[in-house]
Amino acid sequence: MPQKTIAGKEVEVNEEGFLQNPNDWSKEVAKEIAKEEGLELGDKHWQVIDYMRSDFQETEKSPTVRRITKNSGINTKDLYQLFPGGPGKKAAKIAGVPKPVGCV
Amino acid sequence: MKRIVILGGGTAGTMMASHLIKRLKDDWKIIIIEPKEDHYYQPGFLFMPFGVYKEKDIVKKNRSLFPKKVDWVKERVANIDHQNNSLLLKNNEKITYDILIIATGSHTVPQETEGLLGDLWQKSIFDFYTPEGAIKLHKALTEFTGGDIAVHITEMPIKCPVAPLEFAFLLDSYLAKKRKIRNKTKITFVTPLSGAFTKPVASKILGHLLEEKNIHVVADFNIEKVDNQKKCIVSYDGREVSFDLLVTVPTNMGAKLIEDSEIGDELNFVPTDKATLQAEVKENIFVLGDSTNLPTSKAGSVAHFEAEILIENILDYINDREFSHNFDGHANCFIESGYGKAFLIDFNYLQEPVTGRFPLPKLGPLSLLKKSRLNHLGKMSFKWIYWNMLLKAKKIPLVGATMKFEGKNIKGE
Secondary structure, eight states, X not given: OOEEEEXXXXXXXXXXXXXXXXXXXXXXXXXXXXXXXXXXXXXXXXXXXXXXXXXXXXXXXXXXXXXXXXHSSOOHHHHHHHSOSOHHHHHHHHHTOOOOOOOO | OEEEEEEOOSHHHHHHHHHHHHHSOTTEEEEEEOOOSEEEOGGGGGTGGGTSSOGGGGEEEHHHHSOTTSEEEOSOEXXXXXXXXXXXXXXXXXXXXXXXEEXXXXXXXXXXXXXXXXXXBTTTEEOSSSHHHHHHHHHHHHHOOSEEEEEEEOSSOOBSTTHHHHHHHHHHHIIIIISSOGGGEEEEEEOSSSSSSSSHHHHHHHHHHHHHTTEEEEOSOOEEEEETTTTEEEETTSOEEEOSEEEEEOOEEEOHHHHHXXXXXXXXXXXXXXXXXXXXXXXXXXEOGGGBOOSSOBSHHHHHHHHHHHHHHHHHHHTTOOOOOOOOOOEEEEEEEETTEEEEEEEOSSOOOOSEEEXXXXXXXXXXXXXXXXXXXXXXXXXXXXXXXXXXXXXXTTOOSSOOOTTBOTTOO
């Protein structure tokens, strides 16, 4: 697995840039990853990220888009605007949780 | 007398009833709760729009399918009270149980998408996951004279995830051979996935086949709404795909009853232990078929393999033993590719579909992830196997509940 320095910290990421170790995550790391994705994080972004992290801790699975919009208080339309081009994947990457296993 | 109640008499529930009647002693009463009279051979829905099957070819009465010694309660269930091991029926009767098996399946919910049930519904927009939809789509296709057809998946997971692809392949060959209007028709395959299928090797091979057949792919398309005026579907990121005929697979969800009983996830599927098939909510509830939240396909083959595992685990549970059987996510699906040929894929939680031979290594006779006439004949003979072996819980020779690695080219090609 490739190593990468994010926010002054040496972290392990996979080929797609997802953090491999959840403990490497911090708000600073999230901001840095978001910047790479061309995003400046606002309150609504954090609302989604905080939900995703707490849900992951509870279920050990990354939430789907439907789950995020049902439980985080952000509706689907807004979610797509907050994280353009695939909110499930992009928000997961910034929140430091694994890429959602959408489907089988 | 102790009671085991099966909730739902579809593919999974009927198979479980057949297993239980063979294996449980007389001190158990087996009850199946199913409000409907008819049982459809659901893989047949795919062929109805092309006139291969009529409705009467794929339907039988539940009365003829449930084992005789099973008590059939023909009623809807309003609520599962898992704390008191009790079910409340719509007619206000109560049924208590010692063991509950949930087999309430999944179904399409077109209401979930804005505009889908608008003016064009069942005029220019059809599904083929219901008998009514498949019948009406057949009529629309016979009247179709050329234009844009979009084959569309709303949201994953869906029952039988390969069915929309099969539909696109069959549509291509139907329009070319039977109708001679393929050159006047543009077919577009619209999917929320990043490619043709969910797993990399199969996605690549099936993606090539779409290209070969001149079927355009619009990927990563998450539908926001149907615009009935402009006759197009619109994604959350603002892309539009216009259509003269839209064939869509609406959002699939588990039963409303699961939501009302507060034992489901956001799509009303029941959180289930992926190995033992025990419900997470309570130790005397088990789940199989499309109603689980397991990370494998929602498909009849999966329900069949699960049933072979679950019957052993239920006997373990009754006899106070540790669970002896683990489900591995085994799925096995034929994929019709048009022109009288089909693919076959065989996979589980960990092993994605790859090329190889099935069920015997080297000998086959079926080929994995490769189109052949024999695979197509396998698919067509499956209807007989379904009614006469699967639903009756008879073992299929050489095809076990656990996936075999032998005969598979594990590194892909």
